[in-house]
Amino acid sequence: MPIIVNLDVMMAKRKMSLGELSERMGITPSNLSILKTGKAKAIRFSTLLSICQILDCQPGDILEYRPEPE
Amino acid sequence: MKKTSINILCCLILVILGASILMPAFTLGSVFVAGFSAGWQASDNPEASPAIETIPVDVSFNPEIGTLVTGSDTISFTNNETYPMIMSRAVIMVPEERFSSTLSWISMALYIICFVLFVFLMIEFIRFIININKGCIFDHKNIKRLKRFSYYLISIALLKCAAGMIEDVLFYELGLHIDGYTLASYWIIPWGTLLLGLLSLLMAQIWSRGLEMKEEQELTI
Numbered sequence: 001m002p003i004i005v006n007l008d009v010m011m012a013k014r015k016m017s018l019g020e021l022s023e024r025m026g027i028t029p030s031n032l033s034i035l036k037t038g039k040a041k042a043i044r045f046s047t048l049l050s051i052c053q054i055l056d057c058q059p060g061d062i063l064e065y066r067p068e069p070e
Numbered sequence: 071m072k073k074t075s076i077n078i079l080c081c082l083i084l085v086i087l088g089a090s091i092l093m094p095a096f097t098l099g100s101v102f103v104a105g106f107s108a109g110w111q112a113s114d115n116p117e118a119s120p121a122i123e124t125i126p127v128d129v130s131f132n133p134e135i136g137t138l139v140t141g142s143d144t145i146s147f148t149n150n151e152t153y154p155m156i157m158s159r160a161v162i163m164v165p166e167e168r169f170s171s172t173l174s175w176i177s178m179a180l181y182i183i184c185f186v187l188f189v190f191l192m193i194e195f196i197r198f199i200i201n202i203n204k205g206c207i208f209d210h211k212n213i214k215r216l217k218r219f220s221y222y223l224i225s226i227a228l229l230k231c232a233a234g235m236i237e238d239v240l241f242y243e244l245g246l247h248i249d250g251y252t253l254a255s256y257w258i259i260p261w262g263t264l265l266l267g268l269l270s271l272l273m274a275q276i277w278s279r280g281l282e283m284k285e286e287q288e289l290t291i
Contacts, residue, residue, distance in 0.1 A: 027291070035291045042290040 004064040007036045010055045025050045073203070080199040087195065091188050098185065124163035125174075127241060128256035131157040131248070143184050150161055162246075169240050170284075177240070180233040191222040208281045216274035223267030227260045 004070040011021060018036065027047070033039050035047075048059055055061075108123065133156050145155040198215045204214065234257030241255035 013208060031291050038290045040289050041286045044290065047291050 001038065002066055002068050003064065004066050005035060005038050005040070005061055005066055006037050007032075010051075010057055011036075014055050016055065020041070021054060037062075043057055074233055076202060077199070080195075084195065084199075085187075087192055091185070094181070094185065098181070112224075123166040125166050125169060125197070126161050126235075127164050127244075129160050129162055129246075130254050130256040131159065131240070132252040132254065135254060156193055158253065160241060161239075164244060168244055170243060172239050173236050177233045177236040178201075180205075180229045180236070182228045185235075187222045187226050187229075190228070191219060194219050194222065208277070208284050210281065213274055213278045216277060218266045220270035220274060223263055223270060227264040227267060229259075231261050231265070 011018070018032055020028055022032040025032070025047070035043065043063075048062065050055075051062055052059060128233045143155045143157070144152045146152045196216050198212060198219070200211055200214070201209060234255070237257060241253070246253055
């Protein structure tokens with residue numbers, strides 16, 4: 001998957017744990033873990049919005065496009 | 071309620087599958103027992119002349135042009151009424167020695183393989199029902215089972231076709247002839263089995279797409 005989720009980087013920058021972020025977002029830690037580890041197949045705009053609001057960042061800070069080497 | 075109706079449907083399918091295998095299994099069993107007892111008797115009394123074994127052959131009579139009009143054959147009923155008749159299908163008993171033994175064995179082997187595949191197919195179906203009853207519906211195992219189920223069905227249909235063609239060759243080698251008819255060994259392409267196999271394969275593909283969508287839904291955060 002050439003879309004990389006940099007949620008862990010942003011969480012480290014804001015010094016926020018997975019538990020705290022999931023609690024503030026209102027989703028389960030396991031679902032957030034799926035997103036963090038890059039196992040998720042899609043992300044809702046509402047989820048992205050709440051991440052951006054809580055971590056005070058842009059969607060581009062969370063998601064990155066990295067082409068796969070041919 | 072839905073689970074009960076699924077179970078009832080599955081049981082019905084199982085009963086039909088079982089019933090369809092009963093007759094061939096009985097024939098196969100009786101032929102085996104007859105052959106075994108003949109062999110046993112021959113070993114007990116080696117000097118006795120061996121009995122002439124016959125093989126039933128299902129023959130299809132295809133009337134040639136004009137046979138329907140002239141209809142020289144007649145059938146008499148017990149109330150003395152007689153009607154013109156044309157033949158369409160009969161079973162004739164042909165001495166075993168008239169057949170090519172290699173081809174006969176191949177044909178028999180194909181039917182035995184069909185039987186074994188049918189048993190595997192039933193096992194696969196029972197496992198499928200048990201899994202559904204456990205609540206595992208959209209499951210990779212179920213898709214694999216459905217695919218195997220369809221491959222078995224398609225294989226059975228193709229093997230039956232091959233066996234039928236071999237029987238055709240065996241029949242033509244006999245060189246039998248009746249005026250006014252073209253004779254052929256009676257076998258039909260198992261369209262039903264083939265269609266069921268392809269439908270199962272289609273269902274497995276749809277099921278697989280459903281599972282993909284379910285996983286996608288589950289992994290949407």
